[in-house]
Amino acid sequence: MNDLERALATHIRQRQADWVDLLRQLVGCDSGTYNKDEADRAGRLLAETVSTLGFAVERMPQAQFGDHLVARKPGRGDKRLLLLGHFDTVFPRGTVAQRPFAVDGDRATGPGVLDMKGGLTVLVAALSALREVGAPVWDDVALTAVFNSDEELGSPTSAALIAAEARQADSVCVAEPARPGGEYVLARKGTGLLKLAVHGRAAHSGSQPELGRSAIDELTRKIVLLHDISDRSVGTTVNVGVIRGGERPNIVAPYAECEFDLRAHTPEEAERALRRIEEIAAHQFVPDTRTELSGGMRFPPLPLQRRNQVLFGWVQEAGRKLGIELAYTTTGGSSDGNTAGQHAPVVDGMGPVGNGAHSDREFVLLATLIQRAQVLALFLAAWSQRADQLTALAE
Ligand SMILES: [Zn+2]
Incomplete structure (x- = not known):
């Protein structure tokens, strides 16, 4: 490590109590995606925090969700770095009161502590260190951070902004x-959210079954075919997760619907699956029924790409300077990294290590809050001198 890197690592470690406190405050906001007031409270906390670092924060007002935030700090050169973090969680209102932020030994718990208030804390800690220590990257590079509030729904209102x-x-x-083993994430499956709605015709199931057109009969045949699209050998899955329909046992069902999730590693596989879904929707098993298909891809696939591996190589170098060997993996879960990665080199999973996201078993290993912030700070400090190599890769 050179003097600058040592100063960055030391600064982050010495302020550990501040970063745990920031995490406590962020988790203290009950910012489930639909809890706009509490999400806005988390947003204000983030806005205030990055404002004190010198970012100009713009609010993108939202009716249903918390307002998205775009924080910008100009740079002298023409290089631009984008940092992404969402402040919504999957948890319903009242979860923070039920199980507030707590620290037990090396673990912190609370709703969203890992996904991804820990990651937001890592971002702030790294940025703060770069500024306080006077790293050249701070003055040279234009830094933008987007904090969004609807990622857990597939970022319906923030994907275009990202x-x-x-x-x-x-x-x-x-x-x-990070993944549970500490891995960074370079590739993610794409995610589609879709729905089939089948309209049939009601009739008395005993006296006039011939007049009925069963939406349930039609839908269940289609569901079998939907699941058949899955091809585990290439990681493509279709999961019908919700079915609804029918009225009573003695009524031929006039309506039935299902909601399903499609995952695929590559754009080609996503395309294959979507074409097959359209065929299945269009095929009629029960005469006179009508099927509507709605929805589509929420996050495009982010396949493994050379430019992201190069970028991760620099993250690994930062890790080695800190005495840690870092690895990457691919995952079936999507994030805003899927969207951003269509347009620029991306490293995802830069947040802390823990486990149990989206459950009451969620925790963060506090030591990794500091460690990941150190890795990010060292990576950013060295990034500006190398960014041109990425441009060459893209050409
Ligand atoms: Zn997340």
């Missing part, structure tokens, strides 16, 4: 949690 920012960026860092 894509627009990523198009301008030379690299993107996503502070989603």
Whole structure:
């Protein structure tokens, strides 16, 4: 480590109590995706925190969710880095009161502590260190952070904003949690959310069954075919997770619907599956029924790409300077990294290590909060001198 790197690592470690306190405050906001008031409270906390670092924060007002935030700090050069983090959680209102932030030994718990308030804390800690220590990257590079509030729904209102920012960026860092083994994330499956709605015709099932057109009969045949699209050998899955329909046992069902999830590693596989889904929707098993297909891809697939491996190589170098060997993996879960990665090199999973996301078993290993912030700070400090190599790779 050179003097600058040592100063960055030391600064982050010495302020450990502040970062745990920031995490406590963020988890203290009960910011489930639909809890706009509490999400806005988390947003204000983030806005205030990065404002004190010198970022200009713009609010993107939202009716249903917390307002998205775009924080910008200009740079002297033409290089641009984008940092991404969402502040919504999957938990319903009241979860924070039921199980508030707590620290037990080396673990912190509380709703969203890992996914991804820990990652937001890592971002802030790294940025703060770069500024306080006077790292050249702080003055040279234009830094933009997008904090969004609807990621857990597939970012319906923020994906366009993220894509627009990523198009301008030379690299993107996503502070989603590390995988349970500590791996960073370079590739993610794409996610589609779709629905089939089948309209049939009601009739008395005993006296006039011939007049009925069963929506349930039609839908269940289609569901079998939907599941058949799955091809585990290439990681493509279709999961019908919800079915609804029918009225009574003695009524031929006039309506039935299902909601399903599609995952695929590559754009080609996602395309194959979507075409097959359209065929299945269009095929009629029960005469006179009508099927509507709605929905589509929420996150495009992010396949493994050379440019992301190069970027991760620099993350690994930062890790080695800190005495840690870092690895990457691919995952079936999607994030805003899927969207950003269509437009710029991306490293995802830069947040802390823990486990149990989206459950009451969620925890963060506190030591990794500091460690990941150190890795991010060292990576960013060295990034600006190398960013041109990425441009060469893209050409
Ligand atoms: Zn997340």
